[in-house]
Amino acid sequence: MRGRVTRFAARDAGPAARVVGFMAHLRENGFRLGIGETELALAALAAAGVGEAAVRRALKAVACGCAEDWARFDAVFDAYWRNGGRVRSRAVPAGTPPAARSAMLGEGASGSGAAPEPGTEAVGGGDGEGDGEGRLIATAVRNLRRKDLREVVPPEDIRQAEAVARALGQALRDRRSRRRKAARRGAALDLRRTIRASVGTGGEPLRLMRRRRPERPVKIALLVDVSGSMLPYARAFLAFMAGLMRRDGAADAYLFHTRLVRVTEALREEDPLRMLNRITLLADGFGGGSRIGEALAQFAATHARRFVDGRTVVMILSDGYDSGSSDALAGAMARLARRGCRIVWLNPLKGWRDYAPVAAGMAAALPYLDLFAPAGTLDDLAGLEKELERL
Amino acid sequence: MASASTVQDGLAGQGYVASADLAMALHLSLALGRPLLLEGAAGVGKTEVARALAAWKRCELIRLQCYEGLDAAQAIYEWNYQRQLLAIRALAEAGETGSAVEARLFSEAYLLERPLLRAIRQPVAPVLLIDEIDRADEEFEAYLLEVLADFQITIPEMGTLRAVTRPMVILTANGTRDLSDALRRRCLYAHVDYPDRATELAILQARCSQVAADLGAQIVGFVQDLRKEALEKKPGVAEMLDFAAALAGLGVADLTEDAGVLQAALATLLKTQADRAAISTEVAQRLAGRAA
Incomplete structure (x- = not known):
C-alpha cells in the first residue's frame, strides 16, 4: 500500500542526505550495507535517470544482496519514500521475518543510547554475570513469553559446552578438499614449482615439489x-x-x-x-x-x-x-x-x-x-x- | 545518454526479453563499471543474459564455468610446462644458462591464458561470464574478489598485468552455497524470476517464430500452470522453448488434441522420475484444458 510521497522536514539537507537516511533505514531493516554502498547509491542515481520507477530499480540493484532482500525491498522503499511509516527497531512488528527481527534487535542495542535496549532488561539475575548497570525497562515484550531461556541456561554451562563443542568439531574435521595445495609431502607433483626450481640446476628437476589435498x-x-x-x-x-x-x-x-x-x-x-x-x-x-x-x-x-x-x-x-x-x-x-x-x-x-x-x-x-x-x-x-x- | 530502456531494447534485438529491474541493473553495471550478480532458480535465463549482452555489444563472451576445486591455475593462468621443459633442454645444448634462460622461460610465449587473464587483456572490452560462482569454493571467491577489485593480475615471474580494458562482468549463482558478504558487496544485484505470462509469450515469439500464436499462448499457459504444481524441478524458460519446438516439430496445433503426444512431449519439461510420476496423463490434460 503506497501512501503519498513522504514530506521531509524543511531543515532536511537535500537529496543526498535523504539517500543517506534511506540507507540507514535499510540498515535498520536488516540490510547489510556499508558506507561504500551509500556512495554507490548516489553514483547509481546519477546514472539511472529520473522518475520514481528508475530510482526504485537503481536503489534496488545497489542495496540488495540476496533473494530475501530483493523480495523485501519494495515494502521498505515505500515505507521510507512513500510515507508508509518508518519501522522503529524497538517496536517489532509481528509480520517481520525472524532474520530481520534479530538484525533489528542487534541494531537497536548497538545504536543510539536513547532507545530502550531489549538486551539490558535481563541484567540482575543474581548470578553476578551482568555488567552491573542494567536498567529496568520495557517488560511488555517479556511478559508474552511463557518460558524464559535465561532460567534454563546459566552462562557457566556455555563455557563448559564450548569445550565439548570443540572436541566434537575436531572429530568431524577430517574430510579432505579436492583442491591441491603446495606441501612438502603429497601424492601429486607440483609441476609449476618443480620447473621453477629446476632452472637453478640447469633444467634437471632435482627437487620434486609436491601437492596434497589439505583437510x-x-x-x-x-x-x-x-x-x-x-x-x-x-x-x-x-x-x-x-x-x-x-x-x-x-x-x-x-x-x-x-x-x-x-x-x-x-x-x-x-x-x-x-x-x-x-x-x-x-x-x-x-x-x-x-x-x-x-x-x-x-x-x-x-x-x-x-x-x-x-x-x-x-x-x-x-x-x-x-x-x-x-x-x-x-x-x-x-x-x-x-x-x-x-x-x-x-x-x-x-x-x-x-x-x-x-x-x-x-x-x-x-x-x-x-x-x-x-x-x-x-x-x-x-x-x-x-x-x-x-x- | 544511455539508459535502462536502451539496454532493454538492445537485448530485445538479440531475442532476450529482460524485465525492467534486470535492465536497470545491467545498465548500472555498465555505467558504473561494477560486476553484476544474478541469482535465480535454474533455467530462468541468467546465463543467456550474458550471451545476449555480448551479441548486442558485438564483443567476445568469455565464460568461466565454476566447479568445486577450481583454482587459480584453471581460472587465471598457468605456465606451459611441457614447452618449458623442452626449452630448457634446447637452451642448455645451445649453451645458454642462468638468468637468460629464466627470463626466456617465464615470458609470454610460455604463458597459458585462462579466462580471467584473457578477459582483462582483450583490446575490446569483452563480457566476462562467471557462471555458477556458488559451485566454486570460498578460496576461489577470494581470488576472484582480488581480480574484480582492481582488474589486475600479478604473476610472480612476470610482474603485474593491468587490464587493457575493463570487462563487463556478470556472475550467476543459484544457491548451491551462500556467497560471502564481501563478494555480494562488490556486486550490483538482480534476482531473476520465472517470467510472467506476457513476458514468456514474448520470449517464445522472439525465439520460436514457427510456433503459431494460439498454440504459443497455450504452451505458455500450460508451462506457467505447471510451475505452480509441487515439482522437484520446475521447468525453466529453456525447457519451455524445447517443449514448444517439440510440439511444433510433431505438428501439434492444439494441446488437448492428443493426450499421448502431449505426455511424450513432457519429456522436455520434466526431468526427474518423481516429477514425471506427479504429472499423470489426467493432470496434464487438466492443465492443457485450462490453458486452451
Missing part, C-alpha cells in the same frame, strides 16, 4: 527441538548449541518447535546474557508442541538450500515425538538427505532401557540417518566424539 573443515548445522517434551534436556542442548557457535565460525543453528527459527546470528553475540535474550525473543512459543516434520521440511526447502552441502553435518537434537504426520517428516528427511549432507540424530530417550524408536516420526526418519545416538546431557555429547570420527 577441509566440516560445517555443522544444528537443529534443536525446544518443544515441551524436550524441556528437561534444553539446558544441555542449548548450552551445547551456544558453545558450538562460539567455537565454530561456520556452524549454523536453528531452534524448532511448531516452527523453525534460525538463531545463528543471535548465538554469535559476545555477551552470553545478551545472547540468551535475543534467543528468547526469537524462540517465541518455546516449550510448546512440536511439529518436527513441518519444521524440517521448512528447513530443507529454505535454509538448507543455502547452507547445507556435501560437506555439512546436519545434527538434529530431538526426541522424535511429533504431533504432525510422519509422512511429512519422511519427505523432509529424504529431501534433506538429497543435499548430500550427513545427518546425525541425537535422541535423549534412546538411552533409556526400554526405548525403541516407536514414535512414528522417529521410525520414519531412521532410514535417512547416518548416526542415531543417545544424548541427554553434556557428558553424553562429549562421549560422542569417537562415533562422529567414524562418520
Whole structure:
C-alpha cells in the first residue's frame, strides 16, 4: 500500500542526505550495507535517470544482496519514500521475518543510547554475570513469553559446552578438499614449482615439489527441538548449541518447535546474557508442541538450500515425538538427505532401557540417518566424539 | 545518454526479453563499471543474459564455468610446462644458462591464458561470464574478489598485468552455497524470476517464430500452470522453448488434441522420475484444458 510521497522536514539537507537516511533505514531493516554502498547509491542515481520507477530499480540493484532482500525491498522503499511509516527497531512488528527481527534487535542495542535496549532488561539475575548497570525497562515484550531461556541456561554451562563443542568439531574435521595445495609431502607433483626450481640446476628437476589435498573443515548445522517434551534436556542442548557457535565460525543453528527459527546470528553475540535474550525473543512459543516434520521440511526447502552441502553435518537434537504426520517428516528427511549432507540424530530417550524408536516420526526418519545416538546431557555429547570420527 | 530502456531494447534485438529491474541493473553495471550478480532458480535465463549482452555489444563472451576445486591455475593462468621443459633442454645444448634462460622461460610465449587473464587483456572490452560462482569454493571467491577489485593480475615471474580494458562482468549463482558478504558487496544485484505470462509469450515469439500464436499462448499457459504444481524441478524458460519446438516439430496445433503426444512431449519439461510420476496423463490434460 503506497501512501503519498513522504514530506521531509524543511531543515532536511537535500537529496543526498535523504539517500543517506534511506540507507540507514535499510540498515535498520536488516540490510547489510556499508558506507561504500551509500556512495554507490548516489553514483547509481546519477546514472539511472529520473522518475520514481528508475530510482526504485537503481536503489534496488545497489542495496540488495540476496533473494530475501530483493523480495523485501519494495515494502521498505515505500515505507521510507512513500510515507508508509518508518519501522522503529524497538517496536517489532509481528509480520517481520525472524532474520530481520534479530538484525533489528542487534541494531537497536548497538545504536543510539536513547532507545530502550531489549538486551539490558535481563541484567540482575543474581548470578553476578551482568555488567552491573542494567536498567529496568520495557517488560511488555517479556511478559508474552511463557518460558524464559535465561532460567534454563546459566552462562557457566556455555563455557563448559564450548569445550565439548570443540572436541566434537575436531572429530568431524577430517574430510579432505579436492583442491591441491603446495606441501612438502603429497601424492601429486607440483609441476609449476618443480620447473621453477629446476632452472637453478640447469633444467634437471632435482627437487620434486609436491601437492596434497589439505583437510577441509566440516560445517555443522544444528537443529534443536525446544518443544515441551524436550524441556528437561534444553539446558544441555542449548548450552551445547551456544558453545558450538562460539567455537565454530561456520556452524549454523536453528531452534524448532511448531516452527523453525534460525538463531545463528543471535548465538554469535559476545555477551552470553545478551545472547540468551535475543534467543528468547526469537524462540517465541518455546516449550510448546512440536511439529518436527513441518519444521524440517521448512528447513530443507529454505535454509538448507543455502547452507547445507556435501560437506555439512546436519545434527538434529530431538526426541522424535511429533504431533504432525510422519509422512511429512519422511519427505523432509529424504529431501534433506538429497543435499548430500550427513545427518546425525541425537535422541535423549534412546538411552533409556526400554526405548525403541516407536514414535512414528522417529521410525520414519531412521532410514535417512547416518548416526542415531543417545544424548541427554553434556557428558553424553562429549562421549560422542569417537562415533562422529567414524562418520 | 544511455539508459535502462536502451539496454532493454538492445537485448530485445538479440531475442532476450529482460524485465525492467534486470535492465536497470545491467545498465548500472555498465555505467558504473561494477560486476553484476544474478541469482535465480535454474533455467530462468541468467546465463543467456550474458550471451545476449555480448551479441548486442558485438564483443567476445568469455565464460568461466565454476566447479568445486577450481583454482587459480584453471581460472587465471598457468605456465606451459611441457614447452618449458623442452626449452630448457634446447637452451642448455645451445649453451645458454642462468638468468637468460629464466627470463626466456617465464615470458609470454610460455604463458597459458585462462579466462580471467584473457578477459582483462582483450583490446575490446569483452563480457566476462562467471557462471555458477556458488559451485566454486570460498578460496576461489577470494581470488576472484582480488581480480574484480582492481582488474589486475600479478604473476610472480612476470610482474603485474593491468587490464587493457575493463570487462563487463556478470556472475550467476543459484544457491548451491551462500556467497560471502564481501563478494555480494562488490556486486550490483538482480534476482531473476520465472517470467510472467506476457513476458514468456514474448520470449517464445522472439525465439520460436514457427510456433503459431494460439498454440504459443497455450504452451505458455500450460508451462506457467505447471510451475505452480509441487515439482522437484520446475521447468525453466529453456525447457519451455524445447517443449514448444517439440510440439511444433510433431505438428501439434492444439494441446488437448492428443493426450499421448502431449505426455511424450513432457519429456522436455520434466526431468526427474518423481516429477514425471506427479504429472499423470489426467493432470496434464487438466492443465492443457485450462490453458486452451
